[in-house]
Amino acid sequence: MGCWLVVAPGAAWAAVRLGGWERGPLVHLLAYTPYAAGLSVLPLIGTLALRRWKAAAVAALALAALTGVVLPRTIASAAADNGGPRLRVLTANIKHGEADAAELVRLVREHRVDVLAVQELNSGFIAEFDEAGIGALLPHRIVDDPAIHVNGGLYSRVPLTGTGVHKDDSGFTQAYGTVKLPGAAPLTIESVHSCAPLSVSDVPCWFAGLRGQQPATPDGPVRLLMGDFNATVDHAPLRALLATGYDDAAVGTGNGLKGTWRPIDHSFSAPPVAIDHILVDPRLSVHGFAVWPLPGSDHSAVFAELSLPVS
Incomplete structure (x- = not known):
């Protein structure tokens, strides 16, 4: 027995x-x-x-x-170069503005980030970020709409067109925009922050948030989702989203076990889990992936270098 x-x-x-x-x-x-x-x-x-x-x-x-x-x-899969220009992207949940703004600017500068997705924004952090110099590096932004505070905003080195705010089924609002590099197909990027299952009562919201994410469009616009999904690839709703056509940049590069979040405001210490993701259209090639600590936040910053399909 x-x-x-x-x-x-x-x-x-x-x-x-x-x-x-x-x-x-x-x-x-x-x-x-x-x-x-x-x-x-x-x-x-x-x-x-x-x-x-x-x-x-x-x-x-x-x-x-x-x-x-x-x-x-x-186990990394072979990454064929599709011949298009490179784009370096980063996503960071800044824990309601408690992350170190200067450190995030340093990561953007040091790693030559082209597009940054930020979750859990607030007006105080936006001001600190500007003071730390983000505007000189990533002058184009979708962050000033209060509807996306605590959800997902975007900063970009290149102009953002077709911008808007996507409200998912859980009520969360996420900024999106399209970047166009010379010689490349347009790429629509969305900063994801899905509902967190903080308690059992939040689980229906969690399911709704993941179901409400934009599906991949393998035969349509090239799309990239990055941010805090509050789910790992062991969760069925995230696997269902991947099944629409996305690849997970971490998994594809053999980095799928790198944790991106662990609680820092509790008396207990739990091991890190991978709930922040960069989901890429299969027409994009992933050439680099990294996870970096972000002081002040319970999330790490997640980076990927991509090549875009030629236009």
Whole structure:
């Protein structure tokens, strides 16, 4: 009986993950699937040592299932250069304006960022950001509309056209705009901030926010979503969004296990999870990816270098 009690959690976790059955508190737990995959080897070792063959078989199946969904995130896929100009993008959740504005400007300057998506903006941070010198680097912006404060804004080195604010099904508002580089097809970029499942009562809002994100348009406009999705690729709603045609820049470069968020305002310390993403149209090529700490925020800044399809 004791062996089955040890094996059951891993088997149940694998079933929920594979079946997309996360509901209620399971939404929070499923974000830690990579850690569960690592720990799932322990029941297998224990049951094999005790020669509990049936329990060991179940433990082995759970380990195989969890490893099968986690391990591919560490393997980079070949990135063919599509021949278009390069675009360097960065996304950062600034924790309601508490992040270090000067440090974010330094990241933009040092890594020659062309487009920056920012979540959890407020007027105080916008002023600090300007004082720190962001305007000289990224003079074009969609941040001054109060509707996008605490949600998603954009800063850009090149002009933004076709700008607007997308309101998803959860009520969150996200800025979007189109950039056009010489010799490249236009690229529509949206700064994503989906509803967070802070409590069980927030889970319906979380589902609605992810369902309300713009789907990929493989045969239409080239699209890029980047920001705080409040979901990992172990969550079924994010996988459904990816299934419309997006690629995850982190997963495609073998960096899918790099955590981007961990709580900093609680008495407990939880390991980091990857809830900030750069989702790219399959016509874009990803040539670089990085995650950098952002002092003052519970999120890290997430960077990618892309090449755009030629026009």
